[in-house]
Amino acid sequence: MDDAVLRAEKLTFEYDTDDGELEVFRDLDITVKRGEVVAVLGHNGCGKSTLAKHFNAILLPTGGKVYVMGMDTASDDLLLDIRRTVGMVFQNPDNQIVAAVVEEDVAFAPENLGVPQAEIVERVDSALETVGMTEYRNHAPHRLSGGQKQRIAIAGVLAMRPECIVLDEPTAMLDPVGRAEVMKTILELNRRDGTTIVLITHHMDEAAQCSRVVVMEDGSFIADGTPEEVFTQVELLRGVGLEVPQTVELLYELRKRGFNLPLDALGCDECAAAIAAVMR
Amino acid sequence: MAMLKDITLGQYFPGNTPLHRMDPRMKILLTIAYIVVLFVADGLVSYLAIIAFLCTAIAISHITPKMILRGMKTLIFIIALTGILNIFYTKGEGKPLLSFWNVAIYKEGIVTAVFMIVRIILLISGTFMLTYTTSPLQLTDGIESLLKPLEKIHVPAHELAMMMSIALRFIPTLIEEADKIMSAQKARGADFESGGLLRRAKALIPLLVPLFISAFRRADELAVAMECRCYHGGEGRTRMRSLKFGTVDLWALLIVAALAAAVILLKIFPVEVFGI
Amino acid sequence: MAVIRAENLTYVYGAGTPFERKALDGVSFEIERGEFVGLIGHTGSGKSTLIQHLNGLLRPTEGRVFVDDRDIWEDEKSIREVRFKVGLVFQYPEYQLFEETVEKDIAFGPKNMGLSDEEIAERVREAARFVGIDEESLSKSPFELSGGQKRRVAIAGVIAMRPEVLILDEPTAGLDPRGRREILGRIDDYHRESGAAVIIVTHSMEEAARYASRIIVLDDNGINCTGTPAEVFARADELERIGLDVPMVTKVFRELKRLGVAVDPAVYTVEDGVRELLRAKGGNVRGNA
Numbered sequence: 001m002d003d004a005v006l007r008a009e010k011l012t013f014e015y016d017t018d019d020g021e022l023e024v025f026r027d028l029d030i031t032v033k034r035g036e037v038v039a040v041l042g043h044n045g046c047g048k049s050t051l052a053k054h055f056n057a058i059l060l061p062t063g064g065k066v067y068v069m070g071m072d073t074a075s076d077d078l079l080l081d082i083r084r085t086v087g088m089v090f091q092n093p094d095n096q097i098v099a100a101v102v103e104e105d106v107a108f109a110p111e112n113l114g115v116p117q118a119e120i121v122e123r124v125d126s127a128l129e130t131v132g133m134t135e136y137r138n139h140a141p142h143r144l145s146g147g148q149k150q151r152i153a154i155a156g157v158l159a160m161r162p163e164c165i166v167l168d169e170p171t172a173m174l175d176p177v178g179r180a181e182v183m184k185t186i187l188e189l190n191r192r193d194g195t196t197i198v199l200i201t202h203h204m205d206e207a208a209q210c211s212r213v214v215v216m217e218d219g220s221f222i223a224d225g226t227p228e229e230v231f232t233q234v235e236l237l238r239g240v241g242l243e244v245p246q247t248v249e250l251l252y253e254l255r256k257r258g259f260n261l262p263l264d265a266l267g268c269d270e271c272a273a274a275i276a277a278v279m280r
Numbered sequence: 281m282a283m284l285k286d287i288t289l290g291q292y293f294p295g296n297t298p299l300h301r302m303d304p305r306m307k308i309l310l311t312i313a314y315i316v317v318l319f320v321a322d323g324l325v326s327y328l329a330i331i332a333f334l335c336t337a338i339a340i341s342h343i344t345p346k347m348i349l350r351g352m353k354t355l356i357f358i359i360a361l362t363g364i365l366n367i368f369y370t371k372g373e374g375k376p377l378l379s380f381w382n383v384a385i386y387k388e389g390i391v392t393a394v395f396m397i398v399r400i401i402l403l404i405s406g407t408f409m410l411t412y413t414t415s416p417l418q419l420t421d422g423i424e425s426l427l428k429p430l431e432k433i434h435v436p437a438h439e440l441a442m443m444m445s446i447a448l449r450f451i452p453t454l455i456e457e458a459d460k461i462m463s464a465q466k467a468r469g470a471d472f473e474s475g476g477l478l479r480r481a482k483a484l485i486p487l488l489v490p491l492f493i494s495a496f497r498r499a500d501e502l503a504v505a506m507e508c509r510c511y512h513g514g515e516g517r518t519r520m521r522s523l524k525f526g527t528v529d530l531w532a533l534l535i536v537a538a539l540a541a542a543v544i545l546l547k548i549f550p551v552e553v554f555g556i
Numbered sequence: 557m558a559v560i561r562a563e564n565l566t567y568v569y570g571a572g573t574p575f576e577r578k579a580l581d582g583v584s585f586e587i588e589r590g591e592f593v594g595l596i597g598h599t600g601s602g603k604s605t606l607i608q609h610l611n612g613l614l615r616p617t618e619g620r621v622f623v624d625d626r627d628i629w630e631d632e633k634s635i636r637e638v639r640f641k642v643g644l645v646f647q648y649p650e651y652q653l654f655e656e657t658v659e660k661d662i663a664f665g666p667k668n669m670g671l672s673d674e675e676i677a678e679r680v681r682e683a684a685r686f687v688g689i690d691e692e693s694l695s696k697s698p699f700e701l702s703g704g705q706k707r708r709v710a711i712a713g714v715i716a717m718r719p720e721v722l723i724l725d726e727p728t729a730g731l732d733p734r735g736r737r738e739i740l741g742r743i744d745d746y747h748r749e750s751g752a753a754v755i756i757v758t759h760s761m762e763e764a765a766r767y768a769s770r771i772i773v774l775d776d777n778g779i780n781c782t783g784t785p786a787e788v789f790a791r792a793d794e795l796e797r798i799g800l801d802v803p804m805v806t807k808v809f810r811e812l813k814r815l816g817v818a819v820d821p822a823v824y825t826v827e828d829g830v831r832e833l834l835r836a837k838g839g840n841v842r843g844n845a
Contacts, residue, residue, distance in 0.1 A: 043732040044703060058504055080510050088508040091730070095498045096505035100292055100416040100449045107520035109509035114516040121520060138294045142452045145599060156509060172730045175599045175759050176801035202732045205804055241734035246804040246826055253830045268804055272811035279817045279837060457651075463613050464652040467644040468713055469636055469668030486664065489654035493699070 005069060005164045005196045006032040006055050006086070012063030013050060024050045025219030027064065032164070037190050037197040039207035039227075042216035043241050048200045051216070052168050055198065056086040069163060084113060087157030089167040093149035094142070102144075102152055103128065103137040109160045120159075127155040131185050147178025151185055158189075164196035165189070171203060183209065204231070204245040208266045215242065228264035247271035291351075291452060292415050298528045299341040299413045304422030306529040310536045311410045317540045318402055324553045326546045327398060333539050334405055343412050348405050359400050366393035416448035418521070424514075425523055438514025446502070454495060461490045558586040559720050559753055560610055560642065564619035567605055571617075579605040581777045582619070587721060592747050593755045594764030594785070597774030598799030603757050604647070606774065607723050610755075611642035624720070640669050643719030647726045649710035650703065658684075658701070658709050659694040665717040683716035684709075686746045688738070704735040708742065715746060722746070723755040728763065740767060761789055762803040765824035773798075790822045805829045 011028040014021045024047045032038055042048050053059040054066045057073040066073045068082045090096050099105035106127050110120045128134045131151040141149055150170055157165055167186065171179040183206055189195045199210060207213050213230040215223040217240045223230045231237070231248045238244075244252070247268060251261045254275070265274040294300075299307075314333075321330060338345065352359075370393070372386025379385070411419070420441040427437035462472065465486045472483050567580040580602045587593055597603045608614040609621055612628050612635040621628050628638045643665075646652065655661035662683055666676045684694060687708040693701065698709055707727070714722065727743065728736040744767050747754045758764050764771055764785060771788040773780040775798045781788055789795065792810065796802045809823040809832070819836045823829045 043734050053504075056508060058507060080512065083508060083510045088505070090501065090505060092501060094453055095501035098446065098449065098502070098506060098509075100445075101294060104415060104417045104520065108506075108511070111517050111519055112510040112512065114518050117518060117520065117522055120518065124520060138296075140292065140294060140452075142456070160510065169730075175799060177598060177799040179801075204733075241732075243733040246829075247808060249826045250805055250808065250829050253826060254833060257830070257834065259833075268807040269811050271804075272808045272815060275808070275833065276812055276815040276817050279812075279833070460646065461652050463608065464644075464646045464649060465664075466613060467611060467639055467646070468665035468717070469639055470664075471636065471668070486652075486654045490652050494651055 003034045004031045004067070005034050005036075006030070006198070007067040008051075008054065008061075008064065009067070010064035011051075011054065011061050011066060013054065013059065014062050023219065028220065030214065030221065030224075032196060032198060034163070034196055035190070035194045036212055037187070037199065037210040038212045038214060039210040040198060040200045040214050040216060041202075041204075041207055041237075041242055043202075046216045047219040048216050049168050052088070052166050052198065052200060055164075055166050056083050056088055058088070080113065084109070084160040085163045087160055087162035087165045089150070089153050089157055089165065089170050091169040091172050093146060093153050093173070096153050097141045097149060097156075100140055100142075101137075102133065102139050102141055105141060105152060106137075106155045106159050109156060113160065123159045123161070124155075127158040130158055130189065131155045145178060146174045147181040150174065150178065150182050154182070154185055154189075162195070164198065166198040166200075168200045169202065170199070171201065171206065179203070179206070204243050207231075208245045208247075215240070227266055231266060232263040234263070251275075291412065292448075293343060293347070293412050294415070295342055295413065297341050297413070298531075299337065299409070301526070301528055302413075302532055303523050303525050303529045304414050304418040305425055305523055306525060306532060307410055307414055308419070308422045308426060310532055311407060313536050313540060314406050315403060317536075317543050318399060318406070320540075320547060321399075321543045322547050323550050325551050326543045327395070327402075329539060329542055329546075330402055333535070334402060334409070337409055338405075341409060341413050343409070347412070348408055351408050352401065352404060355404060359397055362400055363393045363397045366396045411448075416445045419448070420445035421519060421521070421523060438517075442514075450495075450498065453498075454491070457494055458487065458491050461494075462487050557589055558622075559589045559624060560587040561622040561625075562586075562606075562609070562619070563622070565606070565609055565616045565621065566618040567602075567609065567614060568617045569605070578777055580609070580616075583774075583777075583779055584619075585772060585779060585782065587753055587755065589720070589753055590751050591753045591770060592744075592768050593753070594768030594771045595755055595757045595774065596759065596761070596764055596771060596795075596800055597780075598759075601774045601798075602777040603774050604725060607644060607725060607755070607757060610721070610723060611644045612638045613644070636668075640665070640717045641719055642721045642723065643714040643717050645711050645714045645722070645724040645727065647729055648707075649713075650706035653698040653706060653710060653713075656697060657695050658689065658698050661698050661709060662694075662712045662716050665713055669717060679716045679718065680712075683712040686715055686749075687712045687742050704731055704738065707731070707735075707739065711739075711743075715750075718750075719752060721753040721755065723757070725757045726759070727756060728758070728760075736763075743767070759799075760801045760803075761792070761795065761806065761824050762801070765789060765803075765828075785824065786822050789824055792821070 008028055008030045012026045014023045040048050050059065054061060055068065057079055060074050068085050071078045071082050073082055097105050098108050103124050106124045107120050110123050128137055131154050133148065133151050133155060136144065136148065141152055171182050174182065186197050187209060190197050201207055208227050210227060213227050214221050215230060223233055223236060231244045234244050234248065234252045245266060247266055248263060251263050251265060251271060255261050259278055261274055261278060265271040318330060321327060367385055367389045368383055370386060370389035372388035376384035376386050424437050424441035427435055431437050470483065470486055563584050565580050565583040568576065569579045570576045583606060595603055605614065609616055615629060623638055623641055628635065653661050655664065659680055662680045663676050666679050689708055689712060698706055701709065724743065727739050731739065740763060743754060768785060770782065771785055772782045773788060792802055792806055803824050805826055806824055809819055809821045809829065812819050813821045819832055823832050
């Protein structure tokens, strides 16, 4: 078996509106390999969320195919297998928490999957442990902070023991503390269990921490590569209304002023080291 | 103005008391039994027994009387109305205590009114005890399990239960939201507090329209989130907490049975205190 | 001259419930006419509670708020007038839109002020222009617009009241970079053209540093410190601990300093960073503190 967790082939999606058919994307190809952490960038309305919903058969392609671990998302009998393989976390934590008690919410997915009772308890315990929310297991979710709620939502997905987690702007509604909590949690998941992560985000500092960055514009990919490869294309990103991480922006501006600096020192410390070298 | 957030109606207060640990099915059945007992009850002694029972339950549950009272605040109108209607519409024997126009107030009227008010308060507090100590999902499990036999006659037990549980889960969220929208509109000079009935009703539009739109949006997102977590109806669903009757339930059953027996006996062989 | 003066504000939430807690504790400060203030603090530091006191949505448990030197609670009946003077835009304000058309929605505030139809129409157009909503969109339903546009309509709804102070609670929350820049640019223009005082509540040191001339830091329900961005952000480490977003460029400069490069680590925007490095290198850029 190949190591592609997600594979879209000539993926096309259109839907009907009052003004006729609207095409979100056409002939999109992308493969996400096991263990990757992929950031998907693009401004609102570029088709990122629609793409994400194809990865666990919430939406089905109107043309082309999407495969999850080799399973065609269009096949009805594989629906539950697909959804348990690719977990989804959305932007608004309030609208994805089903139960009024933390542990009952985390148990929701395994209950739906018909997991035996003893194993549900085990999965809930370990999912809560992983996101560091064990002590809140009997709390009411609506009293938690945004970051905590989002970690509960991640735990709810982990309880399915997914191969891959797709997160659609999970930090958009959070404060800096919450954002840091969520980023730490998903990166740790990837590092420890090798869980494949697809992260849709507007925050370049988050994308800079991923292993791969793809940029979407008007329903197609305009850049795909390591953060270093993508973020050094400053004009391209600015042209589509995106930012680059401040480290790259700083290096870019300094280069324009004649400093002999590399563009790909993405991390703060790396960037500082590069600048220090030319300042001496 | 009282903040909408202060409404505790239908909320769950997590805890680990015997009342919290009871089987939800037993709690539901006993709450129903309690309500029946309440309507059968007659005479001061019966009521005192019921009050004692309720107070014990409240004490065990660690729910503070304040929380019960706060929940009651929203229903004060219904309670007051019942009281007033009973005072005016109960005809007594003897001489009226007070009469004006063609209205007369009798001693019996006041007694009935007091009993009705006490009865409603006991009724509300009793059901609060159920929702305060039982998480919505447990409540749902309980109802689902109790309705299960009715599935044979096509009662959608699981769907009903799920619908109810989600409604309960979202009550605090929507109340918070309503509070926020109201503040935002007030910041633009909206006036929810003055004017006649029609004006007040019209003033609610800036609150209700956004609230409904938001509720639909939430419902939409929640439905997708549930699907993403493999929800596909009640078929083949297992539960983390299987419902099991324990010793606590047995105790509770015996206590309520004793209460019911006492109330029924008092109904057949009334014991009067202070002539009531 | 101060347009808003808060004296010793204390507010207790949910008194008498198990969730009772003090949300503000003895907060005092002033907002000058025409000032651009950044109010920063972590979630739960009392920011939202504080701003709702400034337009009389919440009544302080203790302390007083003065707008134009008048105690706003002196005459309870005129509290609505205060809300017209101190315009407050809530977080995610797009969720409060309710009218059939954008125009009517923006007109809701001015209408509540009891203005004439012509005056209302003029203010709606002016407010729409400030936030960059074109004539054509005025007759559309607000629900047909994109998220960013909806938010701008909601902001216009408050601007149309021509408040002396405009307060915005996290106006960029949840937007993409383009939307963030657009909104902040519009607010900045509005501040300059209208002469109104503006207070933005934000988590982002970068946003605060870029636009505000003074920063108030709220921490644990009281004021932690206040001053110019340079004064306040000189304590970036401490601010990071209380849950603020330290810009990457600031982190770079802290590291540079640690590496022994002679730079001022109080840098929050890339432009400042470039300027500071040119200065350190002996470049020819002047006008830099």
